[in-house]
Amino acid sequence: MIHRLRSFFQSNNFSHQALAILNNNRDLLHLDYDHISDIGCLPEVGITIQKYLALRDYEIAIVNDPYCGGSHLNALNLVSSLEFEGERLYFVKKMEFRPYLNICQSIEEEGLKIPPTPIYTSGTLNTAIIEAIADSPKSPDNFSAFLQREVHYFVQWLKRFEANYEIWQINFSKRNLENYFKDCQSKMCRLISEVPQVDVQISKNFDSGEQFELHFQLLEENIKANFNKSSPGKRFFTTQNAAQGAVVAGVVSALNTNIPINLGTLSCFDIEIPQGCFVSAVYPQPVFLGWVSLLPFISQSIQEKILENNKLSSVAGHALDDNLIDIKFASGKHFYDQIPGGSAGSDQFSGEPGIFVWRKNRLQASIEDLERHFPLVIESNFIRHGSGGSGIFPGGEGIHRTYLLLETAEVSWLINPGKHIAHGAKGGNEGIAPQMMLIKDGKKVQNFKASGSIQLNKGDKIHILSGGGGGFGHKSTQNL
């Protein structure tokens, strides 16, 4: 039954989107993740919904509030439930809207916060609630149409799950699940025991004043992460759940495993995050900046520390993907883009140019599609040559993307707010930091702050240059 359960969950993936399955004991049975934050947030959403709503079969609720488990306000979660021979399961599916880049002091300013709200009962959408959400000026673009489509797909998927349950003759009894979790736990323990132990303090001073401290231990059969000495936040905040997910993502990536994420595997993690520090945000602290910049930093730091200690495999630093641009055109159209940095060189491979390291299944939008929908021209999409750190295995190059505006617009940006530079390893050089330049009224303007906004005219250009990954190995030792 253990293998059957694993294969059953694998056969039911939601077209590679993020989805969590929990039982009414609030145990995580299965998780398909897309972003780091999904690992900690989706299960928490399922738990919160169970606390507040008694969902019946095929009823659907929506929630995005990061203080109810959500990751950030433009990642909305649909939750539904089905009962199988007395065992009720809860399904959490993420749907992601195009974010607004809104650097602010409070979550209320970041966007529309939706608490757990039923939106689909007895096969009907609650249009009054959906319209009320859609009418809000902070509502995501195309909210209503996108939501209706996602609800339709979700219901179809639930029906398939139910049919597959009969085909596979699965049993979700507590005893069966306990055995499954135990099996996954023992496999995770074995994976952990195969790599050298790690006991390290990870520290970083953020320019905005936060002190990041993480005592990370990879012991014989479990992982301990303690954020006790981290300071309260000033600018960067993330919720406990999201930070927990980032720790798990860092470990999973370093172990290079596709082990199922469930209660069994997660029981190998002992993560301590004190109240009041900036990785444990409290209402009304904003979370978007932390989601963009802090979570990848946590995952990456952990990945590097594990690999640094492991003689079989080693990797330099990846450039982060926190290069965001948000354009509000005079015509009301809203454009958002995120430009990935280069990945790290490792002891086996050169880094990849411009790739989302901490996201799965992320293709960049087609140039023609963007130009068709927004009043802009993408003038070029170069490799930023020389941005990857040199080494035997050089770091991946960043991207240099140029936008020509065809309409007056307010342009906001967020470029490397954590001042992160991808470091080199074993003698390899560090990557070059991200950068932004403008051509405003024909004149070049540069040296911008990490975030801000500016009014630009038709004909002005924006250059975003993402960072390069760190190089691995000193070139002169290549032939030794």
Added chain:
Amino acid sequence: MKIATKIALSVGQAFAEICLDFGNQETKYERIYLPKTPLGPYLKELRAKEIINASTPIVLCTDWAKNCIQQRTGTELALLVTAGFEKWPYLRQPDNKSHFQQSPKRVDTILSDDYIFGIEERVNSAGQIIKPVNIKELEFLHQKFQLLGLQNIAIGFLNSSIEPKNLKICQSFFTEKSYNVITPDNFSDNYNEVARWWSSVLNTYICETYKDQYQSIFSDFKNINISSNQGYSSIDKLNYLSTSLGKLKSLEALSHNKSPILHFGMEEFLLVLPKENRKIWQSEFGPVALQSPEFQKVQVQPNQIIDFQRWDFAELTNSYQNLELGPVYWGRSMKITVLDILYALDKLKSVDILYNLRNANAHGRYKDLFYTLMEHKSFDLEETNSYFYDLMLNQIASDIVFYCQEQKQIKISGPLASAFFPELQTKLKRFDLELCLNFEFSECAMLIGAQNDSPAT
């Protein structure tokens, strides 16, 4: 000896399915294993026996294009793109991560970085030419191509589907200089640049290999038809890629566009769905502008490898065995595949060609290999075989439930259908499963029109 009025061939990587039509509804079906009986000599023998002659119409669908891409045996080519986007085809490559990785990698392309050239041209999304093509730049490239010995050119300019003038100038220039130029301009404007570029790149990449294969086998024949996405068309349409969809088109016709077809072929298991043709073919490189029937590769494939993967138990992997090497039961491979499980369970008795390919000592080797795979833990081989068979059935049934939820009737075809049919019927009680007429030769039967007056159109 009667002379066939038509011959249909469905040629895969290792097997070919043949149908000879003698008129008056008299047909003869055959299947050959290509490493033992290559297609050229086989056809020559048919000619020698006067079963076919030089003007017998041949209806053909082949996996040559697909194999050429999979095995990376295509020709070197230059890709001309709008300047500033030379790396864009690579940056748009999927990375296929199943989990977060130490060193994420994109799928390798078939393009060499050194052979992608940016042309100073630009058309905007409204179809206005912002930068016209400069002939001097093309002259310079012509010199360069001569030095590099490049003969094949693919072109992919931004927004060329809205205003193709720049693209046409470039195409004419290089065509006049005797290059083989393939552009995506014969496709509708519904595709984005990535899908269009890949269609011209892949067509250019496979063209030489395709022509070589074609000429070496059919040099003696006159009336050759090539199955393509447009039905049957001639090879000079330069749409080689679409020839790999002939099998799908044939299967689609089998359903009369009404019910899904679950096809258990010798080399792949496919679910062909009765929907409007989709405009994008999802390849390993991402979307390709190629009108294709709606289909899904089933989660279980005949050459899928079973491996250990750190789970204390062997399972179906995402890797596939080369069919020329075959399963363990053929005596050369050391990798257990789905076909081996079917051999071990005696499910292939009725498929003569597979049954005859068995090696005498195969079962013993299979047993030893499994024993090694299970790291010498105690296990019951029969139980394990049954477990895998049940797993396969569940996964195939899951696919049917997933993609055919709204359907009632499912047609089953293909030579390996008998290995799954009765058990699937039990699993999928909600559906009416029906074996197609001539199900064992369904790829070919439809190509020749044995069940339909107007096949694959």
